[in-house]
Amino acid sequence: MHRILAALLFGLTLHADEVRIEKLLREMTLQEKLGQLSMYAADQRDLKAALEKGLVGSVLNTSHDRQTNELQRAQLAGSKHRIPILFAYDVLHGYYTIFPIPLAVAATWDVEAAETVARISAREARGEGIRWTFAPMLDVSRDARWGRMAESSGEDPYLASEMAAAYVRGFQNNGLLACAKHFVAYGAAEGGRDYGHAEVTESTLRNVYLPPFRAAVDAGVATVMSAFNTVGDVPATANPKLLQDVLRREWGFNGLVVSDWAAVAELVNHGIAATPAEAAQKALAAGVDVDMWDGAFLTLQAGARVDEAVRRVLRAKFAAGLFDDPFVAESNIISRSSRDARRIAGQSIVLLKNEGALLPLPKSKKIYLAGAMAEGNRDMLGPWSAQGGTAVSIREGLHAAGAQLVSRIDADVIVAVFGESREASGEAASRTSLDLPPEQQRELEALVETGKPVVLIVMSGRPLAVTWAAGHVPSIVQAWFLGTEGGNAVADVLFGDVNPSGKLPVSVPRAAAQAPVYYAHHPTGRPAGARFTNRYQDIPVGPLYPFGHGLSYTRFEYSDLRVHGNVVSALIRNAGPRAGVEVVQLYVRDVVASVSRPVKELKGFRRISLEPGESTRVEFTLTRRELEFWTNGAWVVEPGEFQVWIGPSSAEGLVTSVSSGNLQLRPSPEEMPRR
Ligand code: NOJ
Secondary structure, three states: OOOHHHHHHHHHHHHHHHHHHHHHHHOOHHHHHHHEEEEEEOOOOOOHHHHOOOOOEEEEOOOHHHHHHHEEEHHHOOOOOOOEEEEEEOOEEEEOEEEEOHHHHHHHOHHHHHHHHHHHHHHHHHHOOEEOOOOOOOOOOOOOOOOHHOOOOOOOOHHHHHHHHHHHHHHHHOOOOOEEEEEEHHEEEEEHOOOOOOOHHHHHHHHHHHHHHHHHHHHOEEEEOOOOOOEOOOEEHHHHHHHHHHHHHHOOOOEEEEEEEOOOOHHHOOOOOOOOOHHHHHHHHHHHOOOOOOOHHOOOOOOHHHHHHHHHHHHHHOOOOOOOOOOOOOOOOOOHHHHHHHHHHHHOOOEEHHHHOOOOOOOEEEEEEOOHHHHHOHHHHOOOOOOOOOOOOOHHHHEEEEEEEEEOOOOEEEEEEEEHHHHOOOOOOOOOOOOOEEEEEEHHHHHHHHHOEEEEEEOOOEEEEEEHHHHOOOOOEOOOOOOOHHHHHHHHHHOOOOOOOOOOOOOOOOOOHHOOOOOOOOOOOOOOOOOOOOHHHHHHHHOOEEEOOOOOOOOEEEEEEEEEEEEEEEEEEHHHHHOOEEEEEEEEEEEOOOOOOOOOOOEEEEEEEEEOOOOEEEEEEEOOHHHEEEEEEEOOOOEEEEEEEEEEEOOOOEEEEEEEHHHOOOOOOOOOOOO
């Protein structure tokens, strides 16, 4: 009864909003409408003049309650219709409390962790007047040369889709409109060069790059950002096929599309418009509603498409509650959620190698802590860290945990912290080398030469090609950029207070020249082997560490793979000495299809917790979603054999095969009527 009443009230409110929106549209001048379609940066020169006339639709990069309130007051005083500003910010993995970078959050394989990150970020940002975040970033990233891999959930569309939905829930259930970005195939930039051309087939778009966006739309994402790049011959920001046919018609998205920063005016550079005014017309006609920063939309002519875009902006403002409550309470209190930040940072850490069970370290061991990155607390925050301020460094974390930190000669073990600086990943941070910087490599080699056992901690926003280390260092820990509580989380793992459970959301290459490296590649007619095969002469063809890989201080055994109807299951046993968490992974291959299909694709995962000696049966149900792929304009499940793996990574596991003809397959969401 209550629910029916609530739905009724909600319906009535929505209706009342629509009536107000139509009234506003009738009364607004063209100039006022174009103001709504234009986003200003907080430090932009023409912002003040636009505010005086109440012509500001949205503003990005304000950071504090006083600033947002002040701008809001100016806008409301200038706006005849009292239309408030929508404040936007890149809140990707925290606002004051900085969580691990999204690539690291993906390494938790824990959708609840992603939801928690979004929830806490939303609350902190919202307290400062921000109502719209440019997140989650949903670009499937297979090329580690591309620095923005740091902001993504890695190389796999399935994992990225699960994370996408969790982020959207976390942001939007806590007062921030989310933005699925960058639509689309931005991560496919040629050569890994940021902003570059993406040459992708429709099949790759549909099967790889679009699914995380579809998951965000299905989770109710309010906004989508059009990307900088060209997709084939057509820039994503002037691409009606993607922005209208796919996003709106096929998927039923009725939220707002914002361009990326200056991406409208940059259509001139792409060579599809002679002037910014022509670029604006093309972007609007293609489906962009809001123009970020460049002011090109201020040149548009009146028309139905302008009204439609304004309608979407106003709806977003109603949804954000701005018409009722345009201001925020001002306070000087900054609270940080350290406990969640530490827990999730610990979960993000991936133990790549642990020869001779060197880790965890007993606290009685004397440690020589090496590497400049152990001291710094700036890098720990990652390339896009909002108002994060500072973080716990690894030295501080080890010290707080009671570590005995000594000089090199006294030490029992060396902990070396190396990697890349925060500026070396993120936007515009494409690189041709994935090696440790040469001076760090030399230092590492000198440390190994001492003969003392070395633990290498890698801090980075992308997988680094630590190939030499993999052959010479007994223990390697991938510690990403872990955020506010990073140093404490590293200490938790080094001393075994936290048993590592992270798994790689990207393959670790042996060398940058291998890029792109990803496990779900297509087969070749000549698999790597003898001379005339698909391989390199100088290095093995596969990754240094595969997607899904990650060790624990305990040992999990997989056995007794079974198929019962649609259910595939395996028994997982903790055969080691400690309680631990394992991420059990399901992979599928369509063995013979009408087109060539990837050698393996992730289709499910579960995080399970097991005490020593305990075992559990983990089940996955095969539905259309696990077996289908897009080809020739449709999602299909083709008859025939599928290989199915349950395992601890993309490179290991128990395998069986099933025939699609023997399964009960419900229609996929693709075939269900749209909302
Ligand atoms: C450009 C980036 O590509 C995008 O991700 C970000 O949201 C905007 N700048 C706004 O800062």
